[in-house]
Amino acid sequence: MPVLITGASGSQEQAEAVKEYDVLPFTLDLRDEKSVTKNIVDAQIFVVYFLVDAVNCDMQIPLIKALGDVKKQTGREVHFLHTTGAKMFSEHAGMPTDRRLVDTDPALYDLQKSSKSPHELFTKAANTNITVIETAEKYGVRSYIFVPCIVYGEGKGFGNKISIQTVAVVTAAKGSGTVYDVNPEDRTWPVCHIDDNTKLYVKLLKSILSGENSEYGKDGYYLASSGSMAWYDIYAAMAKALAKHAVISSPDVERADDAALDKMAQALGCPKDMVAVQLGGKCTFEAKRAYSLGWRPDHAPEHIVEVADAEVELILNHIGMTTGKIAKR
Template sequence: MSHNVLITGGSGYLGGDLLARMGAANLPPYRKLYASVRTAEQADGVRQYGAEPLFFNLKDESEIRTTVIDREITVVFYLIDAVQYEPPLFFIQALSEVKKATGRTVHFLHTTGAKLFSSHADAPTDRPLLDTDPQLYEIQKSQNPKLNVAREGVRTNCAVVEQAEKYGVRGYVFVPCIVYGKSKGFGEPVSTLRQIYMIVRAAKTLGRVYRVDSARPEWPVCHIADNTAAYIELLRKILTDENPSHGKNGYYLASSGSIAWDDLYDAIAAALVKRGVIADGSVTLASEKNVEDMGTALGVPKEMVPVQLGGKCTLSARRAREELGWKPAYPAEHILEAADGEVEWVLEHLRD
């Protein structure tokens, strides 16, 4: 029972589901579970899952260092920001101090996103891109995205790998994709950052569903229960000191397969017509003016609309299946069956 575990983002969509499911996961024993929080309400929320809430600024190097070192935290699951460069490195440096002081193996898992392995980030899309590809770090390192946010995200991914190796920390880059399903956490049951939310919000404002790609690109998908199961199986390996692949071989995509955006648009449009939100369920290619209007509806610059609602990603999941024994319960096509319920949840939580 040598590990103290910290989960950041426990009030969020992914982190909340992870906390909620850990109790029934029959994990190997560990010393203590912590969760970062910002409010007293969140503190009460994480306590119900057996986690001790910690109040500290996740962007303050000194507070991160003090929190990690004083509590001898040896495992950090970071689920709050896929782009910002400095906080992950603060955690890695703090973990290295714990390693020096205790002699224990320390671990940092960075949650990124499939967008950073897609056409939006200058990743190769002319072939399957396996998360087990021994050249994946070099591929990512060579990417040169045009969008600043993608460029920063790629930089952060690479820095996590490099700095973890430099400081003797076992680093992992965990890649959620289009994640769907209702979170079991106490916070957000429906993430306002997810693609389905964005599609519904734009369609509600514009009166119809538009697609943003002229071709028929595909994207990996994963039910939230399966995404969380991959987190848990990786944690299981860490807690039993089974040395799961890390560093330049530490990329883990949680996905049961890919679907075409067009099929997802069609399913969402049908659900919106059913509820009288839009009158026409046909999906057409967005004009430049449509894209501009969608950006206004989503509160993002028009150049970010295709990033939120389309693109091509050929990243394929192998490592979690082969090394962790992860077996997703839901096939990729299940998202199309679940779209009706997804739309219902989004409409209930839509923020005008």
């Protein structure tokens, strides 16, 4: 069964790199609906893993429609996986944080559809999840919403080797000279080692290809997480590592005041009110559905602080040691 995994590539160099993994490069302009439909149908693609854009939905819709055409021609089930993010299930997106929010909650779709985010970006991203589910249902496609969280550890592929939130902590610390706590007390976030995150992608794909997975659509949310950690514990572990590497002078974590937020915003290249969005906040989302597939994480949530030194060293090797700005990757 042919599977398409979309990525933000396009160069000949990237196409050659893909071949090293015994994968056939498939060049496709995702914004050209006619081309998408023809190529997907001609290649008889039955599964699409969409990893390109968590915010917008303009590229997903043509792919879903094309899968619907494949199903009409073959009579076989077709599948579309959309990669979103834990922020879309957090206080940043207006989701409830006063209780556990498990990914098997039958009300999750309705909660996300009715959520009101204080940030337009997350309203748009949450709506994209809804659009994917509803469009897939309309065209007879089975949809899956895959949710990465704080991912740490070194990527093993040919592309990006580092993640997002831990990079933001390092970048902000380099620019401000200190690791600051931007959160009220009790702020936690789900975490996952990159290997466990990847393992769930693979486990889900195997369940799709074997025809054993019956949970999709409004019941198709899959969080990849071994559990949650307090932001402060993550800050503290990374502060010690940053001080060890002489990036900051003190391993102490300080409360962020207005002046600190200004410096962090400058380092991160974002408005001041978006600093906490990049490296803080509360998310009570918990993984449950993945376990029904037989997925088990190899790393406990506490592992992220145990390997903070290695994480910091990895990040410093990729973002450049002098400017505090994230290098292009």
